[in-house]
Amino acid sequence: MKKIANILVVMDAASDHQSALVQAINIAEKTSANIELFLVAYNSQFVSHWNFSQAQLDVLQKEYIASKLRWLETYSLEVKSLDIVVNTDVVWHSDLSCAVLAKIASIGASIVIKSTKQDSTLNRIFFTPADWQLLEHCPVPLLLTKNVCNYSYRTMMAAVDPERTHDKPEMLDANILQAELVMAELFDSEVHVCHCYQPMGIELWQGLNAVGMDHSIASGDFNDYSDAIKFHHQVVFDELLSQYTFDEKSTHLVAGSPEYELPELVKTHEVDLLVMGMGNNGKFIGNTIEKILDNVECDILSIRCLK
CATH class of the missing domain: 3.40.50.12370 (Rossmann fold)
Structure with a gap:
């Protein structure tokens, strides 16, 4: 910013x-x-x-x-x-x-x-x-x-999505974090960063096996898959934050639907300002904008990084 x-x-x-x-x-x-x-x-x-x-x-x-x-x-x-x-x-x-x-x-x-x-x-x-x-x-x-x-904004949270699978500007997550840090310095706020990801559910996993799909995911163990997905998201999350000095207690990697998990994070940490990024498709990156914003009880700072 x-x-x-x-x-x-x-x-x-x-x-x-x-x-x-x-x-x-x-x-x-x-x-x-x-x-x-x-x-x-x-x-x-x-x-x-x-x-x-x-x-x-x-x-x-x-x-x-x-x-x-x-x-x-x-x-x-x-x-x-x-x-x-x-x-x-x-x-x-x-x-x-x-x-x-x-x-x-x-x-x-x-x-x-x-x-x-x-x-x-x-x-x-x-x-x-x-x-x-x-x-x-x-x-x-x-x-x-x-x-x-x-x-005043006592507590802020930046919601990022370091995955490269979405149609978004490359620097959007960095701009979200920068905006949070700028605002946090102005208001002397506590800062948090979160990344919510949604792994394949056990029902879908079982369904893949039931239809006999010859796929490495379906043929493995569900717990191994869950651990591998968590590890992958932890790696990309850590890579994004490696250039910053966020305290480990203030970074949150959460498995689950962002539309449900993000409002819970905001409520749990008593967040006053949520910083999020808008994609070129008119949605917050990686999330369903309507379902999230209808349930978030704090101010919103929207960052839209144009390509």
């Missing part, structure tokens, strides 16, 4: 608590980065209405945008009082993700921070369609944060 110099904060006009801005201020105070408060405004009533002419609708749109700018200024004054350089912008657009992507390109944002919705009863984060679009296409680190009070 490059030096954080310009933070793009996607503001939420429907919320009283701007959790994205809270984290942006936390980061800006530690990095001297600028903050851009960005709001995407749209109201379908100001696009077409039987009782107004197009000229009148244009005036209504401009006044609507002006009112949103005044709303942003109330937050801008607070940020300026902290001696942080801040800019504000409101654009009229029906697609939030498209507007954010265009803004990233125009200002050269280092990181995008956006709040997500959290159900207080279920204590889970729910991602909007715009969140999914940004996860898939955002070319810079994307921090999705939940609606909570001001807090």
